[in-house]
Amino acid sequence: MNKKEMVMDKVRIGIIGSGFMGRTNAETVTRYLEGAELVAVAGGTRAPQLAGEYHVAHEATVPQLLERPDIDAVLISTPHSEHAWQTIHAAEHGKHILLDKPMATTIEDCDRILDAVHKAGVNLMIMFGQRFRICNREARRLIQEGAIGRVTMIQEHILNCGGLASLPSWQSLPENSGTLLAHAVHNIDRIRWFSGQEVSSVAAQVQKDAASGNEVSTMAVFGLSGGSMAMLWESWAIPQPGFPRTASASRVVGETGILDVDAYGELRLGRDGKWSVIARQDAIDWKGKGMLDPVRLEAYRLQHQEFIDSIRNGRAPTVTGQDGRASVEAALAAYRSATEGVTVWLPMGGKSK
Incomplete structure (x- = not known):
């Protein structure tokens, strides 16, 4: 400033x-x-x-x-x-x-x-914007307060039906770099935000749409700077009706507890052998109020x-911009890993292809 x-x-x-x-x-x-x-x-x-x-x-x-x-x-x-x-x-x-x-x-x-x-x-x-949805905000608060102890593992999902045709056509253009960079950077950012650690390595595989040749699904495993690990499953090729609670979801494992985070549903805390619902976002009324539903716009x-x-x-x-850069670098590392068939170590420096 x-x-x-x-x-x-x-x-x-x-x-x-x-x-x-x-x-x-x-x-x-x-x-x-x-x-x-x-x-x-x-x-x-x-x-x-x-x-x-x-x-x-x-x-x-x-x-x-x-x-x-x-x-x-x-x-x-x-x-x-x-x-x-x-x-x-x-x-x-x-x-x-x-x-x-x-x-x-x-x-x-x-x-x-x-x-x-x-x-x-x-x-x-x-x-x-996922940082501002109530279930994610409350999950981050619980982690920072020590409710589940040190984070050791995170599993991220962004699974959607409808294929690439459900996305704006420009997102499939080569210059815009695919769905992992377009959407799953939210999940990569959430991994960093929840864990308080940086991505240090990436091993990934990518599947492409047979008709267009464009990326449609990615699986990636991330090593984190503090010794924790994370997994990301991102896809736009899930048949209907799709999996429940996976449009933007996290499962966070700590040394003393676990979190089940559905950004568009409930946050559940598992501790002392039982589950508790901590927070809930109401369903977005896509058919009625549409994209301008105040529930969607709250974040x-x-x-x-x-x-x-x-x-x-x-x-x-x-x-910050550093947060943006970190997620881009991790996504590009996943693409490189899938292309070259190797684990990619970060930082990659200025090499992004």
Whole structure:
């Protein structure tokens, strides 16, 4: 944070990206945040419509939005291959940045982003929204309080039905680097967050969709810096009806207890031979209220408010660019492991292919 920055009365926001997450960002800023206002939208064919619906300005290009002096910060939710140049340009224009995951598609681009925000003295926060869902938050609290002792093992699931056709088509483009980087970086971040350890090694295998040749499933085993270990199973090829409690789930083993974490359901603590329900998230009403259901948006409210508060109070956000880089590096290490048939040790340095 630039020391010359004064506490802001209100942070003026520009949104870059007008798809599913662009609308999520617009709804969150306009309806749920304190100390923030939406000023303009740019990026994507739906940007004019989104700006009109929220009664704010539309800019024809991202550079035009970044040149506006009445914007203090930007929320970037665009195809992954766009993240690096958009974030770097935003920093060069003195804008604080809330950047969707993954941070970038290469380690080199992550480092370029980190250099740019450091030179500009602006805040960079990565959208790891799973940290703000109640079951994950409470699991982290229990771990920090010692409720299960030292974490020794973590099992992560992100299992979905519908195949790659259920995802936006741009996510299957080679330049956007696949579903592990697009989605399972949430799980990698959760491994780091729950364990308090860094990924030190990765051994992985990847299965590809027969029709498109694109990655559709990954299994990976992670060695952690403190001696613990973790496993990730990520797939978009699970037949209906799918497995229960696996859309975003963790099983955490400690020396004295265990946690069963369903980010979209219940958090259960196993200790002294019995289970206890600690927290619960209500089901998201996808058929009725849809993507703007307040239950879904609660995590975004907390996440985005943390970003706004960090700017207004002149401090670093709780989720940093280093967190974003760490998850990207672990995901890229998994890809390399699968391609070369070897265990990959971290750090990989600047080699991301």
